[in-house]
Amino acid sequence: MKKYLIQFKPFLIFISTFFAAYILLTMVYKFYLNTFETNDVDGITSVVGKNVLQLMNAFNCDIKIFKSLSDSWLEVWYNKKYVIRIVEGCNAVSVIILFISFVLAFSGKLKTTILFIVFGxxxxxxxxxxxxxxxxxxxxxxxEQQHMLHGVLFPLVIYGAVFILWIIWVNKFSKYAK
Structure with a gap:
């Protein structure tokens, strides 16, 4: 048994670090979410909504974003038509938690790890x-392309970008880079 623990030590360290970071960050985030009332929009999602509004206003788009009167999301109106809603899951925090957990599991030098996490x-x-x-x-x-855009293309883009960041991290900056 000791032989296998020694043989698989790097893998076991990676897995335990990844899951420890993922569980800890998820618990902190869930605690944060629990500080909001049922029909309130959490602060991070509100900031995302404000940034979407600022970005689209920069391109002179006819955009309005309102807090839903009946639920915990933001309604996005484009050209006076309700097109989408921004819910808590749209704020990318879960993707960021996944990203941070992976980088920590393949950590490198402290300063480099912190800078890469902040940049990421x-x-x-x-x-x-x-x-x-x-x-x-x-x-x-x-x-009519809602499923393709929201369910396939855009998740592919954001998770693909995270995957590319992971590849860059492992190959250039982690302690396993050489």
Missing amino acids: ILFIYILNVVRIALLAVLLFHVP
Whole structure:
């Protein structure tokens, strides 16, 4: 048994670090979400909505974003038509938690790890804001493609970007890079 523990030590360290970070960050995030009332929009999702509004206003789009009167989401109105809603799951926090957990599991030097995590969080966040803005415009023009756009294309883009960040991390910066 000891032989196998020694043989698989790097893998076991990776798995235990990944799951420990993932569980801890998820618990912290769930605790944060529990501080909001049932029909309130959490602060992170509200900021995402504001950033989508700012981005689309920068392109002179006819965009309005309102808190739903009856539920915990933001309604996005594009050209005076309700096109999408921004719910808690749209704020990319779960993707960011996954990203951070992986980077920590393949950690490198402390400063490099922290800088890469900060850069990655900013990149994922900005990509997510752009994703929501593009989704609003595209669903206004081709609403029949909702499943393809929301369910396939945009998750592929955001998870694909995270995967590329992971590849860069492992090959360039982690302790396993050489």
